[in-house]
Amino acid sequence: METNPAFDKYMDYYFDYLGLWDSPSKCGLKLVKRKDGKTLAIATEIYRQNPGTPVTEVVAPLATQILKTSNETPVNFIFIEHTPDLRSKLAFYGETFDRVGFDWNGECFTNPSWTRLTKEQVDKMMEE
């Protein structure tokens, strides 16, 4: 059913993070320094290549961890969650992009909320 996602324009390298119950976990990551000075992070769920917790389940601590490695401020940090197309017979493994909004409590992101984006919208956000 499932193929593994390959590196593409939305994924430059693997990023290691601690998932639920400290499980070693991995996602794809692309960081784009935009013309407007903001940082756009795209975290890609890599399914079978991820030995631990999926991106969605720990999205707030993961975004916090990525923010800290990017030396960006929370207000200038844009986070997008990406699931690649696995070319499955089943309909649930198509490509999706969601912009994830958070609250910032002074130390970490909390209260994630997702807004679906098209690929075109993401491409445009990378160019802004």
Add this chain to the structure above:
Amino acid sequence: MKFKLIYPRWEKLEGQTIFSLPPHGPVVMAAAVPVQVEIDFTDENVEDLLIDDNVDFVGISMMLTTQVKRGWEIADQYRKLGKKVIFGGISTMLHAEETMLHADSVFLGEVEGRLDEVFTDFRKNELKKIYNYLSKPPDMSLIGPANRDILKKDLYYHKGFRMVDLFHASRGCIYDCYPCAVRYLGGRGFRPRPIDRVVEELSQLDNNRLFIVDNSLALDTNWEKELFKAMIPLKKKWVSHTIEDKDEVLDLAAQAGAWYVYQAVFDTSDYIRNRIKQYHDYGIAVEGTILLGLDNQTEDDIKRLVDFLLEIDLDLAEFTVLAPFPHTKAYSDLLKQNRIFDKDWNHYNAGKVVYQPKHMSPERLTELYNYAWDTFYKDEPQTMKMFNLINRVMSKELNDGTYTPRRRDLANLSFGKKVTDIV
């Protein structure tokens, strides 16, 4: 030391059979308990639980999300009596944070080789709040045989007919299927047990009929073939999830005693039609498991799917609606879209709609779910179809000399209760 092990009750789906199978998690757990500990087991689905202080330590083993609230209730009562309570099992892992609020300790992961530590800590009054082995699966050669001596076996008979025993030959799964949490529970790899250990346990089982509960038997062709070859002399008859669609594998499965399989039917394709026919060609019956309410299903799709099931001559069918269990992709997707409106875990029984379906209202999906059950079993009721399956296995057993007549002394009992008392 007396360890009270409890398997909480849950409410069955309206359309399901009344059968209660001996649970698997508690017997696997019991095998890892230090031998000097006395285990007193209660399966609340077949007997009443008496909560008293005549125990030293309490364990609650939970498999289903619909067990967790009852499990928490039991724990709260024991803790009021001053007893320490530890939770384990599949739905403990799915609901770990909430369960910790009702527990002295929570065990995450697989127990083999790990319970000596837990019982030693208990004796020293140093029980840890959490034993986290989720990312550390045990050596597969440590697994089994399960300790089925804790079961009150006479309670798992219906009118003298014995239920199947549950058994497993592997753990984990390479797939990440939409409604399934096995990736989180058992890891992303397929972990087969050594075949000699599987055969050793199978040959000790006094029940000729089994349910092999592995997530799938279609994950490693060579292991699957070796397993079936090794099982042939045991003459067991068994139910399982999917078996690989290669002819040589199905042939060996049939020889090894494959009785019927649970096969997911997710569309009306020729692939599914041929898959069912292929099982039937090898004398293996099929119970279709049909998940309703997926985002690619319209009302018409569901009706077409039910018609298709009748066309392809399924032996049994079990319909469920999508239940977005925590730690599944279904849960993540619906959460992202803010479509989950009901978080009462008692409603996560795969018969109640707890989320907003894409193409219809929750009420309409409930109607279609009832329509599916009613339509599939309209001409031949579920009890009759089940009876046909039992006849089939009985004739196989009579042919190979493994048939055990039903227990006359239990003929008036159904899961420990008088047949006349069952409504």
